[in-house]
Amino acid sequence: AFTAPDALSLRGVVPENRLRVYDTLAAINGVADRGSVLALRTGFGKGIHTALARIEGRPVGLLANNPQHLGGAIDADAADKAARFMQLCNAHGLPLVSLVDTPGFMVGPEMEAQAQVRHVSRMFIAAAHLRVPFFSVVLRKGYGLGAMAMTAGGFHAPAFTVAWPTGEFGAMGLEGAVKLGYRKELDAQPEGAQREALYEQLVARQYDNGSALNMAATLEIYAVSDPAQTREWLGRGLKSAHQRPAGGERFLDSWQSDGQAEMQRFRRP
Secondary structure, eight states: OOOOOOOOGGGGGGGGTTTOOOOOOOHHHSSTTTTTTTOOOTTTTTEEEEEEEETTTEEEEEEEEEEETTGBBBBBHHHHHHHHHHHHHHTTTEEEEEEEEEBOOSSSSHHHHHHHHHHHHHHHHHHHHOOOOEEEEEEEEEEEHHHHHHHTTTTSSSEEEEEOTEEEHHHHHHHHHHHHTHHHHHHOOOHHHHHHHEEEEHHHHEEEEEEHHHHHHSSSSEOOOOOOGHHHHHHHHHHHHOOOOOOOOOOOOOOOOOHHHHHHHHHHO
C-alpha cells in the first residue's frame, strides 16, 4: 500500500516567471509516494539531488537538477554524484527517473582546472551502460550537453522524455545564445531602449522556437504533460518498461585524479 501525494501541487512547482529560482525537491516529493523519499549525499554535489523513493509502491532512483545552486548548472562534483548514483541504481536494479532543469555544464578556466570534461563525461559513460529503465521529465530548462547527460545521453535515449508546459530547449541558454549569435544586429542598434527592445524580441523568438510544444510537435520529445499527470506517466512507464538481466557487462569509468595536478603536468614551463 502507498499514499499518493497531492498531484495538483506539481502545477505550482515551477514559477510563472522563467527567471525565478525554485526548489526541485518539491517536484521529487510531488511524484514520489508520501514518506518514501530518502535523499542521498545531500552535502556533496549540490547541483544535483539524488534520492531513493517509491512511485506507486515501486522502488526507484530519482535525479533532479538543483536551480538553487549555480542555477542548475552541472559542475564536476554534481556529475560525479550523478554518475555514481546511476551506477548504484543499475547494480541494484532500480529504475531511474530524471527531473531536468539545467542550463548545461559549467564552463570556464576555473572549471577546466578541475578536469571538468573528464568528470561530466562519467554521466554519459554510466548512462550508456544502464540495464534499468530510465525516464526523463523536463521541468524547465533543457539546454546543451547538460540536458543530454540528464537524459541518459539524449532525449530519445530514455524509455520516454516528456516535458511540462514550462519546458524550454536549446543548445545553450537563450540569453547567451542571442548575445553571441546576434551580436552584429544588437551592436547595430543605438545603445539603450532600441537595443534592449531588439534583444527582448530575439529572446522571445528563441524561447518560442525552443518551447516544449514545438519540441513535441517535431518529435524531439514524446509529449508535453500536465504536471499533475506526471505520476501517471511514470506509473505506466514503470509497469511497461523492462530491464535487461544482469550480465557480465564491463565498462571503464572515467579516470579520476586531482584536476590541478593534472593541469600542471601538461602546462608548458
